[in-house]
Amino acid sequence: MPDPAAILAVAIQEARLGLAEGGIPIGAAIFRADGTLLGSGHNRRVQHNDPSAHGETDAFRNAGRQRSYRDLIMVTTLAPCWYCSGLIRQFGFKTVIVGESRTFQGGIAWLKENGIAIQDLDNPECFQMMTGYIRQNPEVWNEDIGED
Numbered sequence: 761m762p763d764p765a766a767i768l769a770v771a772i773q774e775a776r777l778g779l780a781e782g783g784i785p786i787g788a789a790i791f792r793a794d795g796t797l798l799g800s801g802h803n804r805r806v807q808h809n810d811p812s813a814h815g816e817t818d819a820f821r822n823a824g825r826q827r828s829y830r831d832l833i834m835v836t837t838l839a840p841c842w843y844c845s846g847l848i849r850q851f852g853f854k855t856v857i858v859g860e861s862r863t864f865q866g867g868i869a870w871l872k873e874n875g876i877a878i879q880d881l882d883n884p885e886c887f888q889m890m891t892g893y894i895r896q897n898p899e900v901w902n903e904d905i906g907e908d
């Protein structure tokens with residue numbers, strides 16, 4: 761298992777990139793257990809006018825086809841939403857590293873109930889990026905999580 765903080769740094773870099781592009785600062789990456797990076801990505805709802813481009817789905821697409829996800833690690837700056845939690849279960853990821861879940865809990869409890877190991881690092885930069893963005897763009901955030 762790679763160092764959780766070290767692999768979270770890759771997702772944070774993606775979130776910073778998204779913020780610099782004017783988007784929602786959520787980044788994610790997929791690693792092998794030996795620490796090999798398979799793909800990373802960030803939320804591109806605003807940039808690509810694409811509501812399906814969450815951090816996790818962007819990383820998932822960028823990682824390309826994989827035979828199995830059982831031994832892969834999904835790392836994301838924010839607790840995965842229902843849509844991304846569904847992806848995690850659908851493809852059989854067993855380990856998820858979360859930057860923070862204070863802003864948003866998403867499907868964390870449901871993933872845990874289903875035997876997925878969640879490590880929540882409660883990272884201050886992840887929390888500050890999200891709370892700052894939500895304060896300035898509440899309508900974009902609500903759109904992203906399907907709230908009115």
Ligand SMILES: [Zn+2]
Nearest residue numbers: 814841843844
């Ligand atoms: Zn999502």
